[in-house]
Amino acid sequence: MIYLDNAATSFPKPEPVYQTLDRFARTALANPGRAGHRMAMAAEKALDDVRHALNQFFRGESPDRWVFTLNCTDALNMAIKGIVQEGDHVVLTDLEHNSISRPIRALEKAGKITTTRVVSREGYVTAEEVSAALTPRTSLVAITQASNVLGTVQPIAAVAQAVRTAGALLLVDAAQSAGVVPIDLKSTPIDLLALPGHKGLYGPTGTGALYTGPRADGRVRAWREGGTGGDSSSESQPTLRPYFLEAGSPNVLGIAGLGAGIAWVAERGPGALRKHEVDLLQQAVDWAERNDAWRIAGRWEPETHAGALSLFTPEGLSPQDLAAVLDVTFDIAVRPGLHCAPYIHRNLGSFPDGLLRLSPSPFTTHDDIAQFLDALSEITAGVV
Numbered sequence: 343m344i345y346l347d348n349a350a351t352s353f354p355k356p357e358p359v360y361q362t363l364d365r366f367a368r369t370a371l372a373n374p375g376r377a378g379h380r381m382a383m384a385a386e387k388a389l390d391d392v393r394h395a396l397n398q399f400f401r402g403e404s405p406d407r408w409v410f411t412l413n414c415t416d417a418l419n420m421a422i423k424g425i426v427q428e429g430d431h432v433v434l435t436d437l438e439h440n441s442i443s444r445p446i447r448a449l450e451k452a453g454k455i456t457t458t459r460v461v462s463r464e465g466y467v468t469a470e471e472v473s474a475a476l477t478p479r480t481s482l483v484a485i486t487q488a489s490n491v492l493g494t495v496q497p498i499a500a501v502a503q504a505v506r507t508a509g510a511l512l513l514v515d516a517a518q519s520a521g522v523v524p525i526d527l528k529s530t531p532i533d534l535l536a537l538p539g540h541k542g543l544y545g546p547t548g549t550g551a552l553y554t555g556p557r558a559d560g561r562v563r564a565w566r567e568g569g570t571g572g573d574s575s576s577e578s579q580p581t582l583r584p585y586f587l588e589a590g591s592p593n594v595l596g597i598a599g600l601g602a603g604i605a606w607v608a609e610r611g612p613g614a615l616r617k618h619e620v621d622l623l624q625q626a627v628d629w630a631e632r633n634d635a636w637r638i639a640g641r642w643e644p645e646t647h648a649g650a651l652s653l654f655t656p657e658g659l660s661p662q663d664l665a666a667v668l669d670v671t672f673d674i675a676v677r678p679g680l681h682c683a684p685y686i687h688r689n690l691g692s693f694p695d696g697l698l699r700l701s702p703s704p705f706t707t708h709d710d711i712a713q714f715l716d717a718l719s720e721i722t723a724g725v726v
């Protein structure tokens with residue numbers, strides 16, 4: 343299969359990830375615990391090592407600021423529901439995935455908060471537009487760094503500066519940027535960073551993380567309570583970072599795999615990985631320019647693009663039908679529809695059918711893209 347759905351989850355994983363998962367599952371898969379037996383302590387150390395790896399890779403304040411989550415959705419919910427209080431104002435954009443839009447909309451529908459949704463143009467918002475949406479009541483700005491529909495990378499450094507100046511907290515959704523766009527928490531005032539482990543960091547599904555910076559200290563309420571592996575005498579959730587947000591048995595196997603994924607990415611560098619993906623997408627952009635029936639969505643700026651690109655499909659061919667033929671006849675996996683991000687599709691005029699998205703990986707070749715484009719030409723030959 344030619345797998346062009348890496349924005350959903352990356353496949354294949356690098357070989358060291360498979361090897362780590364196999365070795366860890368056979369030799370070290372105990373329930374972590376700081377006061378446990380040797381194998382439990384070894385499992386705890388594996389978690390700790392990956393917290394260090396995350397902290398180094400993203401240049402955070404300290405490893406204990408990294409909380410392991412189930413995925414990026416879990417991290418975003420933890421941040422949003424942990425921070426936002428009744429009476430607050432929240433700023434987001436129309437590029438957001440439902441994992442930001444839905445929790446915030448639910449709070450708004452319950453009459454607890456007010457919101458402003460900044461409208462993007464050709465897939466981009468500016469720091470000035472975000473700034474203009476801030477009010478004295480704004481407690482949180484929640485913004486995706488790279489659109490999962492368009493691949494467009496937002497000016498996060500400038501947005502972060504504007505949000506910091508206004509005194510609100512900034513939550514960045516790095517679902518499509520972690521591992522391909524350099525993120526430096528030392529030099530960029532991001533307060534909360536949510537990321538999946540299973541996309542551009544090449545861990546298995548079931549992994550993710552939330553970074554909480556110093557300005558969020560004491561402000562993120564635990565929304566999952568239970569055993570934390572440490573002090574069991576307390577009647578209520580302990581406050582010790584990072585454990586207070588990590589109740590329950592963690593996905594230590596997945597996190598060990600994530601560690602191998604981060605090492606693999608760090609060795610290559612996000613810049614080189616992004617460049618490979620953008621070069622592959624350029625091939626599709628050039629092809630669409632030569633084919634009148636096809637049009638790409640959003641502004642194509644290779645320097646500010648991550649590894650996803652969506653296409654408007656020709657009249658009479660829905661993205662869903664096209665994706666089904668690509669799958670069944672050509673063994674090519676792409677993602678049609680709204681990509682859990684309905685607001686940007688309304689903006690683009692592609693609601694409700696959506697678009698056809700391709701998202702390559704470091705393992706995708708130019709020949710894979712050529713086969714995908716040839717298949718599109720073949721399928722549409724009879725229709726347009």
Ligand SMILES: Cc1ncc(COP(=O)(O)O)c(C=O)c1O
Pocket residue numbers: 349350413414415416438439441486488489490515517518537538539550
């Ligand atoms: C921009 C964006 N945010 C959040 C998510 C949710 O990530 P997860 O699947 O890890 O929950 C996705 C998933 O595709 C995404 O693309």
